[in-house]
Amino acid sequence: MTTINSSEGIERLIRSDLASFGGYGASKSLKMLEDKTSVPMESIIKLDANENPYGCSPEASQALAAMTQINIYPDSGQLELRKMLADYTGVAMGHIVAGAGSDQLIDLILRLFLEPGDEVINLVPTFAMFRFFTELNGGTVIEVPRDENFAVNANIVKKAITKKTKLILLATPNNPTGTLVPREDIIKLLDTGLPMLVDEAYYEFSGQTVAPLIGQYKNLMVLRTFSKWAGLAGLRIGYGLFPIRIAEHLLRIKEPYCINAAALAAVRESLKDVDYLMDRVKAIILERGRLFSELKKIKCLKPFPSQANFILCSVLGGARQLQQELETRGILVRYFDEPQLRDCVRISVGRPEENDILFKTLNELEEELNDR
Numbered sequence: 001m002t003t004i005n006s007s008e009g010i011e012r013l014i015r016s017d018l019a020s021f022g023g024y025g026a027s028k029s030l031k032m033l034e035d036k037t038s039v040p041m042e043s044i045i046k047l048d049a050n051e052n053p054y055g056c057s058p059e060a061s062q063a064l065a066a067m068t069q070i071n072i073y074p075d076s077g078q079l080e081l082r083k084m085l086a087d088y089t090g091v092a093m094g095h096i097v098a099g100a101g102s103d104q105l106i107d108l109i110l111r112l113f114l115e116p117g118d119e120v121i122n123l124v125p126t127f128a129m130f131r132f133f134t135e136l137n138g139g140t141v142i143e144v145p146r147d148e149n150f151a152v153n154a155n156i157v158k159k160a161i162t163k164k165t166k167l168i169l170l171a172t173p174n175n176p177t178g179t180l181v182p183r184e185d186i187i188k189l190l191d192t193g194l195p196m197l198v199d200e201a202y203y204e205f206s207g208q209t210v211a212p213l214i215g216q217y218k219n220l221m222v223l224r225t226f227s228k229w230a231g232l233a234g235l236r237i238g239y240g241l242f243p244i245r246i247a248e249h250l251l252r253i254k255e256p257y258c259i260n261a262a263a264l265a266a267v268r269e270s271l272k273d274v275d276y277l278m279d280r281v282k283a284i285i286l287e288r289g290r291l292f293s294e295l296k297k298i299k300c301l302k303p304f305p306s307q308a309n310f311i312l313c314s315v316l317g318g319a320r321q322l323q324q325e326l327e328t329r330g331i332l333v334r335y336f337d338e339p340q341l342r343d344c345v346r347i348s349v350g351r352p353e354e355n356d357i358l359f360k361t362l363n364e365l366e367e368e369l370n371d372r
Contacts, residue, residue, distance in 0.1 A: 045331045047349075052227075054231060054283070056270065057276055059270075060273070078098050100238075102239075104238070105223055114138060125340045140164070154189055158189070168195070173206050178202075180208055202228055224240070237263040287355060291349055299316075301315060302314040311346070320342075322345060326358075
């Protein structure tokens, strides 16, 4: 019988590749700020997580309030859900798999394809969960930088491909930059034959998709979510469009009941109320334009054009300081402590009245800076 030396502790048995794993820096919850700000919790303006400021469909809220039979497990095969998603996307249900947020599907895809040492091409800066799940699943991240305007150069990506490359990960519109990748560039990368994951979490805000190519390319996988456009971030519900054989594999390796009954009920009503939700999306897009115009007037900020529900801004004189100053005044924006983004903050599109407070606060901060 082998015993563990108490002086070394159980930690010596942790997987060596995870012993120093950095994790993911999620946005701050309001509860975390309760003792760190003098602003009442109900007055805090949350613009740091790309959430829908209008919330979900009223029909979804009513369905959640009226739920019964929560003691019964949901359908592991996702039959009703996949049929509804087929109607919404125009892609046959055999191509569709849903997950507890698109994060779970990223994890499943990487588990399906990666063996230790395999390489994944990641077009940085981009969604941090790509690196998170690649490393968690034993893969090696190969970073290909975007250009100064955060555009992707397909030819440079192709040069990064080696015999060890297993996947190309691509977000469009990209988070946190809001930039789109043209369809012709996506096709250039698909023509390499490598499995390619295209994350379209913000599709409803851009209107551009490669979903119609699912039947043409056997290496294309597309992710979507209900977190942004439908306001269901708290229920964790996403889905993917895959080659049929890949969908079959994913259905086998996913957790059996990964879509809970509440999420299913909310999606059911959301997809009946698409017109209402898309009116809200249009309002966010309109407000995004105003947000961009007003941010351009702030001398210390350089906003980048966005096709999502947020705007990335380069900050002259300290992005981290600006994020902290706004936080003390009850406005949350996102700061990224990584090389290509250390001079940037990301600001989600809020309601007009929330954005008005943001503009007023930014102008006050600029005046204070000028007076120093």
